[in-house]
Amino acid sequence: MIELLDAFPDVNVQPAEYKRLLGYPRDAVPEGRAGELAQWARQWYAKNAQPWVYARQADELKLTNGSITIDGVSFTSIRLRKTLLDAQAHGAILVAVSAGPEVESEAQRLWLDEKPDEYFFLEIFGSAVVEHLTTLTGARLCAWAETRGMSVLPHYSPGYPQWDIVEQPRLLELMKRAATWPKCGMDVLDSGMLRPKKSLLAVFGLTNHNERVRRITELIPCENCSFTPCQYRRGPYRKAPEHSTSVVSPAPPAPQPPPAPVMLDEQANYVVNPKALKRWAEERLTLAVAQDGTVDALFRYEGTTCTNLGRAIFFHYHVLLGPREQGYPIRELKCAPAPGDEGHTFMCRYMANAEHLMVAIDHEKPLLGRQLNDVLSWQRPTIGPGCYCEPASRKHKWGLVFETIHYALVQRDKRLAGQTAQSAGES
Numbered sequence: 001m002i003e004l005l006d007a008f009p010d011v012n013v014q015p016a017e018y019k020r021l022l023g024y025p026r027d028a029v030p031e032g033r034a035g036e037l038a039q040w041a042r043q044w045y046a047k048n049a050q051p052w053v054y055a056r057q058a059d060e061l062k063l064t065n066g067s068i069t070i071d072g073v074s075f076t077s078i079r080l081r082k083t084l085l086d087a088q089a090h091g092a093i094l095v096a097v098s099a100g101p102e103v104e105s106e107a108q109r110l111w112l113d114e115k116p117d118e119y120f121f122l123e124i125f126g127s128a129v130v131e132h133l134t135t136l137t138g139a140r141l142c143a144w145a146e147t148r149g150m151s152v153l154p155h156y157s158p159g160y161p162q163w164d165i166v167e168q169p170r171l172l173e174l175m176k177r178a179a180t181w182p183k184c185g186m187d188v189l190d191s192g193m194l195r196p197k198k199s200l201l202a203v204f205g206l207t208n209h210n211e212r213v214r215r216i217t218e219l220i221p222c223e224n225c226s227f228t229p230c231q232y233r234r235g236p237y238r239k240a241p242e243h244s245t246s247v248v249s250p251a252p253p254a255p256q257p258p259p260a261p262v263m264l265d266e267q268a269n270y271v272v273n274p275k276a277l278k279r280w281a282e283e284r285l286t287l288a289v290a291q292d293g294t295v296d297a298l299f300r301y302e303g304t305t306c307t308n309l310g311r312a313i314f315f316h317y318h319v320l321l322g323p324r325e326q327g328y329p330i331r332e333l334k335c336a337p338a339p340g341d342e343g344h345t346f347m348c349r350y351m352a353n354a355e356h357l358m359v360a361i362d363h364e365k366p367l368l369g370r371q372l373n374d375v376l377s378w379q380r381p382t383i384g385p386g387c388y389c390e391p392a393s394r395k396h397k398w399g400l401v402f403e404t405i406h407y408a409l410v411q412r413d414k415r416l417a418g419q420t421a422q423s424a425g426e427s
Contacts, residue, residue: 002093002144003056003356004363005182007391008380009097010136011051013042013128021124021131037117041125046379050100051129053137054175054182057206058092070094070203073174077163080156084205087153091206093141094175095155097133098186099126099198126198134200141204143368153205158192165192171201180356264328264410268376272403280400281408293323294331295409299401300338303386305346313343313387317401327371328409335361335398349389361388366398372409375402 016026018038024030030038061084062069068081070092084092103126110119134155141152159165169188175181187195194201270277280299288296299317304310316339320332337344344350349357367374384396 001057001359002141002363003178003180003359004053004140005180005360005391006053006364006366006395007050007182008395009051009053009133010367010378011046011049011099011129011132012374012377012379013125013132017131018042018125018128021128022121033117037121038125040118041121044106044122045099045103045125045129048106049102049129051098051133052100052182052184053095053097053133054180055093055095055137055141056175056178056180058094061089061092063089071174071177073170075163075167075170077156077160077167079160079162080203080205083153083156087151087205087207087212088209089153089205089207093152093204093206094171095134095137095141095200095202095204096172096175096186097130097137097200097202098184098194098196099129099133101185101196103129103198104196130198130200134202138204139369140365143365144363145206149208149210151207151210153207155202155204157200157202168192168194168201171203175201179353180360264406264413265373265376266410266414268406268410270376270403270407271380271382272400274407277404277407280404281411285404285408287405287408287412293325295321295323295328297321297405299404301397301401303397305343305348306385306387306389307348308346311343311346313347314338314341315344315388315397317398319401319405321372321405324409324413327373329371330367330369333365333368335364335394344388347387347389349387357388360391361394364391364394364398366395367402372402372406375399375406378402 019028019030020026022030022038029035058070060069060071063081063084066076066081068075068077068084083089103122107119107123107126110116110122138152138155145152156163158168158171169192172186172188172194186199189195284300284302286298288298290296297317297319299319301315301317303313303315305313315335315337318332318334319330322329322331345354347357366380367378378399380399381392381396384390384393388394388397
């Protein structure tokens with residue numbers, strides 16, 4: 001079962017997706033005042049908004065008598081039911097994403113202040129964030145499902161064709177049943193519109209019949225997914241430029257010269273003090289580089305609980321990275337208490353609900369599928385307590401881990417470059 005709550009999700013909306021929603025042609029570049037407003041909206045949002053993502057796997061899915069029943073609640077959607085039946089789905093994942101109420105409030109203020117241009121660009125960016133969060137959540141679910149021999153189906157939402165929006169309140173109430181539902185203040189109007197309006201509720205189907213997903217085009221979620229670094233893509237993104245090379249079964253490519261290595265940023269502006277990164281890289285980090293260039297990193301975290309007299313806690317972070325020439329893509333992530341650690345059992349959230357906390361820690365996979373350099377622009381808390389009770393605290397720790405690995409690999413790449421230059425000079 002998967003369950004996740006991310007109070008600090010990545011909101012780095014791809015420029016192409018924002019431009020598409022603004023109505024620009026694919027090859028056009030916003031310039032002048034339009035370019036300034038587009039950048040302003042992005043910066044305002046990053047500074048002021050509080051987006052979030054929630055997902056949990058439903059306990060039960062039944063398809064009977066022309067309806068869909070999820071955890072005892074019945075829904076009527078011809079399109080969604082057909083998708084689930086065609087894929088022989090055995091489960092469903094309920095997802096809620098929100099760009100936060102701040103963007104809606106600010107847009108209303110701008111409109112009342114007779115600033116329609118600013119209003120428009122901020123409104124559209126809020127919509128872009130919702131699409132982006134839905135896409136990234138789908139990618140995270142796909143990565144989770146692939147490792148378990150399953151496939152995630154395209155998401156569907158009330159208000160989409162053949163699913164009446166009047167059923168949105170029912171879906172929201174179903175999600176709110178869970179004890180883990182965030183205290184975010186999401187509500188739904190009589191019309192079915194969500195509040196905050198820059199939000200989305202969705203259902204992702206789940207199936208063990210992977211061969212059906214590969215064979216039936218309508219079951220492939222990839223055509224609605226703009227997550228470009230995904231290693232599990234089965235089909236082209238429908239809204240991608242026509243020259244996109246993503247295909248379901250690509251023909252053998254013509255011989256090409258090897259691509260130039262994707263270098264890590266040696267002038268990185270780290271959140272963590274470089275002196276601390278240097279010490280952690282030497283004392284807490286172990287790197288193992290395989291013959292194929294993949295990097296297996298182990299980071300040993302040491303902290304204390306916030307209660308119970310500050311008990312020491314030790315966690316291990318395992319990070320598997322792809323080779324350097326691919327930009328060190330993050331392929332696998334794992335966080336768990338170090339062998340023999342008992343301090344984590346004294347954390348307040350563990351004592352209140354041990355299973356929920358440990359499942360949350362296990363399922364959180366930030367930046368999965370992306371290049372290691374992306375940690376430099378990843379928005380996350382800059383400080384956090386030593387425990388693992390809150391999502392923000394756990395996200396803060398992942399940032400420490402990624403930056404330490406980034407720092408260590410930059411130093412390693414510099415040493416290798418120096419050795420290569422020296423060997424070339426001696427020869």
